[in-house]
Amino acid sequence: MDMPGTAPCVCPLPGGARAQDATDFMDFGPYLMLAMLEGAVLASVLALMASGLSLVFGVMRVVNVAHGEFYMLGAVMAWAVTSFIGGGPALAFIAAAILAPLLVGGLAALADIVILKRLNYDPERTIVATIGLLYILQQATLMSYGADARPVVPPFNHRIALPWIEWGEGGLAFYFPWGLSTTSYKLFVIGAAVVLIAALRLFMTRSRAGLIMRATQLDGDMATAFGIPVERVYAAVFGVGAGLAALAGVLIVPIQQAHYLMGGDALLLSFIVVIIGGLGSLAGTIVAAVLIGMSDGIISVFFSPTLAKILATLAVALVLVFRPQGLFGGKGR
Amino acid sequence: MSARYYWGLHLGLIALLFAGHFVLPAYQHGNVARIMVLAVYAMGYNIAFGYTGLLSLGHAMFFGAGMYGMGLLSYHFDAGALPAMAAGIVAGAMLSLVVGLLALRTAGVSFMIVTLMFSQALAMTLVYFRDITRGDEGFVIPSATRRLWGMDLSDEAHRYLIAWGLFSIVLIFTLWLVRHRWGRVFVALRENEERASLLGYDAFRTKLGALVISGTISALSGAAYALLFGYAGATFAGVQYSIFPLLWVLLGGAGTVLGPFVGALFMFYLIDLSSGVTDAYMLIAGVALVLLTLFLPQGLVGEVKRRLWRDLP
Incomplete structure (x- = not known):
C-alpha cells in the first residue's frame, strides 16, 4: 500500500503502524464471521423459543414466566432420553427431539387445565401462578436430575473449516484461517430452526387447527358462540408454546450442557425478543430474534x-x- | 369496630415481639430478628402492591440499593452506622423516584415486566462492576460500621432490639399512613383508577408517592439487613428477592397492615423447615404461590378481614 516515493523512509513508525492495521483487519474479518455464526445459532434457538412465548401471549393474552423452565425441561429430557435409549447418538437424538416436546407440551397443557383455567386467565394472577410454576419445575428438576450440568452427544459433529477471502498478491484468494470453523451440527440447528418456524407459520395460516387458534385470538366470545371449545384451544396453545421451548432446549443441548438453572437467561432473552418484536406477532418475533x-x-x-x-x-x-x-x-395493557 | 381495637391489636403484636426478646430460645430469637427485618421489606412492598395495586416484580432493586448504598459506603470509606444507613435509604429513595418516573408510564403486565427488567439490570450491574462490589461473592460489612452508640450490632441481643425498633416504627407508620387521607387515595386508585382521577386525584403523582415510600422502606430494610447480619451480596438484588416480598404479602394478605409480618413469619419457617430436608427449598415457595393464587387470593389476614373484621386496616 505504501507509495513508491515513501519506501526509503527510515522512520519505522507510520509504516509499521499501517502494517499492524492491515493484520488487525485480516484477523478481524474471520473473527467477526465466527461471532456471527455463533450469533446465528443463538438466534435460531431464540426464535423457536420466543415464538412459543409469543404464540401463548397472542392467543391467550397471558405472559408465561415459566417458559424458560419448559426450555430447560426440554434439554434435561433430551439428556434423559439419549442416555436411556441405545442405538447410536443419531437414533437417540431423533427420539429425544420427538419425545421431549411431546412430554413437556403435555405437562404444560395439564398445568393450564389445573391452574391457569381456574384463574380465568387474569393477567396478573396468571403471572404470579406461572412464577410459582417456574420454581416448582426448576426445583423438582434439582431434586431429581441434580445440580450437575450434563452433556448430550450430538447426532453428528463434523468440523467444517471455513474459507476466507483475502486480497492477496495475486488478486482475490481463498484461504482457511486457523480457528475459523464451525460444526455440521451448528449448521443443522440453524437449518432446523428455519424449517420448524416455516412449518409453524404454515400450520397457523393453512391448517384448520391454526384457523381455530387465530379465531380464538381475535375474539374468544365469538369463537365460543361458533362452537369452538375455547378452553381446549387454550390448553393446546399453552402446550404447543411449551413444546416449542422444549424443542429449542433439545436443539441447544448438544452445544450447551443441560443444567437446572439454564431457563433463567433464556427466559430473559425471549422476553427481550418478544417485546422488541411485539408480543403476539410471529413475524416480528423472528426479526427480533435474529437481531438480538x-x-x-x-x-x-x-x-x-x-x-x-x-x-x-x-x-x-x-x-x-x-x-x-x-x-x-x-392494546394499552 | 372502633379504632381502639385495632390499635390494641397492632400495639399488642409489638409488645408480644418485645416480650419475645426475653423468652425466646437462642435459635428462634435469631430467626425472629431476621423475620422482623424482612417483614419491614414486606410492609414496604405492601404499600405499593397491597394498597396501591402496583404489582412490581423488581423490588429487589430497592432492597439491593439500600443494602449496597449502606454497604459500599461502609466498605470503601469506613463510614459509621448512621451515615451508612442514611446512604442506603437515600439510594433507595432516589432509585425508586427514577424507576417510578419511568415505569409508572406503564400499567399492569407492562409494569411488572419493566420493573423486573430494571431490577435485573441492577443485579447484573452489581455483578459486572466486581472491582467495586466484589461481584457474586459479596462482602462482609466491616465491624467499624457495625457499632452504634457504643453497642456492638453483631451481638444477638442488640440485633434483636434494633430489628424490633425498626419493625415497630414501620408498622406504626404504615398503620398511620393507610388511615390517613393519602392512604385512602392509594386504595381508591387500586380499586378504580379512572374514577379516582375523575374525582380530581392526580393518579400519576399519587402512585409515584406510593412507590417512593414503598421503595424507601424496602431500602431501609436492605440497609438494616446488611448492618445487622453483616453481609451484602448480589443475591439479595436478584429475582428471588423480588419474588419473596410478593409471596409474603400474598400469603399474609395484601392490603392489610399485619399481613406482611404474618406472611414473612409463616414462609420463613416453612422454608427453614424444608431446607433441613432438601436443597430444593424454593419448591415450597413455588407450591405456595400456585396454591395461594388458586385458593387463598386474600391471604391469611385477608381472610380474617373478609370474614370477621371488615374494617381491619
Missing part, C-alpha cells in the same frame, strides 16, 4: 456478555416504557 441473537453473539465475543445483557435489558425496559402501545399488540 446476532448482536448478542457479536457483542459477547468482542465485549463482555454481562455488559451486553445489561444494555439489552435496559433498552427493552425503555422500549416498553416509551412505546408500550406499539409493542403490546395495540
Whole structure:
C-alpha cells in the first residue's frame, strides 16, 4: 500500500503502524464471521423459543414466566432420553427431539387445565401462578436430575473449516484461517430452526387447527358462540408454546450442557425478543430474534456478555416504557 | 369496630415481639430478628402492591440499593452506622423516584415486566462492576460500621432490639399512613383508577408517592439487613428477592397492615423447615404461590378481614 516515493523512509513508525492495521483487519474479518455464526445459532434457538412465548401471549393474552423452565425441561429430557435409549447418538437424538416436546407440551397443557383455567386467565394472577410454576419445575428438576450440568452427544459433529477471502498478491484468494470453523451440527440447528418456524407459520395460516387458534385470538366470545371449545384451544396453545421451548432446549443441548438453572437467561432473552418484536406477532418475533441473537453473539465475543445483557435489558425496559402501545399488540395493557 | 381495637391489636403484636426478646430460645430469637427485618421489606412492598395495586416484580432493586448504598459506603470509606444507613435509604429513595418516573408510564403486565427488567439490570450491574462490589461473592460489612452508640450490632441481643425498633416504627407508620387521607387515595386508585382521577386525584403523582415510600422502606430494610447480619451480596438484588416480598404479602394478605409480618413469619419457617430436608427449598415457595393464587387470593389476614373484621386496616 505504501507509495513508491515513501519506501526509503527510515522512520519505522507510520509504516509499521499501517502494517499492524492491515493484520488487525485480516484477523478481524474471520473473527467477526465466527461471532456471527455463533450469533446465528443463538438466534435460531431464540426464535423457536420466543415464538412459543409469543404464540401463548397472542392467543391467550397471558405472559408465561415459566417458559424458560419448559426450555430447560426440554434439554434435561433430551439428556434423559439419549442416555436411556441405545442405538447410536443419531437414533437417540431423533427420539429425544420427538419425545421431549411431546412430554413437556403435555405437562404444560395439564398445568393450564389445573391452574391457569381456574384463574380465568387474569393477567396478573396468571403471572404470579406461572412464577410459582417456574420454581416448582426448576426445583423438582434439582431434586431429581441434580445440580450437575450434563452433556448430550450430538447426532453428528463434523468440523467444517471455513474459507476466507483475502486480497492477496495475486488478486482475490481463498484461504482457511486457523480457528475459523464451525460444526455440521451448528449448521443443522440453524437449518432446523428455519424449517420448524416455516412449518409453524404454515400450520397457523393453512391448517384448520391454526384457523381455530387465530379465531380464538381475535375474539374468544365469538369463537365460543361458533362452537369452538375455547378452553381446549387454550390448553393446546399453552402446550404447543411449551413444546416449542422444549424443542429449542433439545436443539441447544448438544452445544450447551443441560443444567437446572439454564431457563433463567433464556427466559430473559425471549422476553427481550418478544417485546422488541411485539408480543403476539410471529413475524416480528423472528426479526427480533435474529437481531438480538446476532448482536448478542457479536457483542459477547468482542465485549463482555454481562455488559451486553445489561444494555439489552435496559433498552427493552425503555422500549416498553416509551412505546408500550406499539409493542403490546395495540392494546394499552 | 372502633379504632381502639385495632390499635390494641397492632400495639399488642409489638409488645408480644418485645416480650419475645426475653423468652425466646437462642435459635428462634435469631430467626425472629431476621423475620422482623424482612417483614419491614414486606410492609414496604405492601404499600405499593397491597394498597396501591402496583404489582412490581423488581423490588429487589430497592432492597439491593439500600443494602449496597449502606454497604459500599461502609466498605470503601469506613463510614459509621448512621451515615451508612442514611446512604442506603437515600439510594433507595432516589432509585425508586427514577424507576417510578419511568415505569409508572406503564400499567399492569407492562409494569411488572419493566420493573423486573430494571431490577435485573441492577443485579447484573452489581455483578459486572466486581472491582467495586466484589461481584457474586459479596462482602462482609466491616465491624467499624457495625457499632452504634457504643453497642456492638453483631451481638444477638442488640440485633434483636434494633430489628424490633425498626419493625415497630414501620408498622406504626404504615398503620398511620393507610388511615390517613393519602392512604385512602392509594386504595381508591387500586380499586378504580379512572374514577379516582375523575374525582380530581392526580393518579400519576399519587402512585409515584406510593412507590417512593414503598421503595424507601424496602431500602431501609436492605440497609438494616446488611448492618445487622453483616453481609451484602448480589443475591439479595436478584429475582428471588423480588419474588419473596410478593409471596409474603400474598400469603399474609395484601392490603392489610399485619399481613406482611404474618406472611414473612409463616414462609420463613416453612422454608427453614424444608431446607433441613432438601436443597430444593424454593419448591415450597413455588407450591405456595400456585396454591395461594388458586385458593387463598386474600391471604391469611385477608381472610380474617373478609370474614370477621371488615374494617381491619
